[in-house]
Amino acid sequence: MNLEQTATEIRKLCLESIYYARSGHPGGSLSVADILTVLFFEEMNIRPDEPDWVDRDRLVLSKGHACPALYAVLALKGYFPVSDLKGLRKINHYLEGHPDVKIPGIDAPSGSLGMGLSQGLGMAIGARYTKRSARTYVILGDGDMQEGNTWEAIMAAGHHKTDNLVAILDANRLQGENSVEKQMNYFPVIEKVSAFGWNTIEICGHDLKQIKNALNEAKSKKGKPAFILANTTKGKGVSFMEDKNYWHGSVTMKDEELKKALEELEYKNG
């Protein structure tokens, strides 16, 4: 599988798991799938057979509701069997509805928006304090940008000049009840984050090459944390879900909806 096919496979697995769970957040999972693909298959220094390896790069999925995509990535990387994905959100299973560190490969709990960047900042400061080369990646969602805690972390990371920290904003511009613009507009965001001392980059969050280039640029700039504004589409890859608020979640997918979505994705993967 090439990278693009991997991203599509992740989308399929993620939708299947949400289908079996009868709840979950497909829209935001699909919007973040390409970012996760590049991080785990191209960028991060990790050991799936040794999830707690102390020198590993770390990932904090602050928009924890998109964890079905992350779980699919972890399964494909070999952290746990792909067949386990069907246990998502089930009483007798370990794949929690939001990330839990007891799951192999999960570095931070999330689901309560606004706490992810702080945890990532703590990891970045911890790596620097212990003189380890580990880098920390934090994926933020639109909702995170409305939480005050995130802005405290933006201020502190700029102050502490944590250049081993990368924040990637999966900006699909739709939130639970409406558009970001109507609910609580936090844009323009690049200017705000730059003003706090970050190196900022803007990309299309579905262009694998742009994602990779942005991560490389983040690494090359010393003395500043990096903020990547990734413009994305909610529900990306499934035509009837794209840019539709309904698919934010937590939805129960009908049989025919899953079938149609998988057909579309399979067609894409040839």
Place this chain on the structure above:
Amino acid sequence: MDKLQFWKVGEKVSLREAFGRVLVSLAKERNDFVLFDADVAGGTGAKPFVRQFPERVIQFGIAEQNMMAAAGGFSDFGIIPVVSTFAVFGTMRAHEQFRTAIAFPNRNVKLCCSHLGVDTGPDGATAQMLEDLAIMRSIPDTVVVVPADANELMGAFCSILEIRSPVYMRIGRSPAPVIFDSNHRFEIGKATRIKDGKDITVIATGVMVARAIEASDILKKKGISVRVVNLSTIKPLDNNEVLSAAKETGAIVTAEDHNVMGGMGSAVSEFVSQNHPVQMKIIGVNDRFGKSGESDELAQYFGLTAEHICKAVEGLLKRKM
């Protein structure tokens, strides 16, 4: 570590001073902890450590939610964050960060807060934390420690660094009489029976322990035999000691500088009511906000003195009969 310098019994020492002393002393021996500060090291007592070990202080400015969640992430590298701020900010403003980013993933973070109860004094209601025990002890897997004096605080701090679990520790503010000598051994989850007695037990915590001892001396002269227990770990509760108090003395008064709802008295009564019900009276601040005043004036105002304990004991003994 440098041999810890203990204070003499009877001296009046702020627990904040003990916090600074034990931090400095331990830092000379072990390099596996750092201080997370939110611009209040002068207020929490950590200042001597900041002066001597500036490279071991991570400064977060006045932004406690970020500090708390960052401590969770930082601990992943094997160095223990000792997070220190005023209790209102540490346990309440950043409560969800403690619960979700520290306790839930069972991360090794020690939250040590000053400015507790009306003992906080002139700063008044907004700074006087009267709800921390209720909200912290209700978080699973969290250890809650309340030292009674400066010497016990130093022992307690050494102990909480030894266990790999989230801990909340109270650091009293006003100069408090030293009760324990250097032979006292603090043990997590273990209460100390300071005085034995057969008529009734007073279980006290924090600044109320010295007042409970004072009360027992007054009552002794009236022929009432009071057992005094220092409950310096609120969670996990020392079930055996509480059960003995219920079984052997048949009545329990609890005393804490905290709201009467949800605190140490509640913890004791939860256990007693379900295992060996006896008459109880909970002394604390009666579901009110604090106010400005000196610590001793406020203790009088809110009913937290030795005299108030005596009155409660005598009242309860009548019901026990």
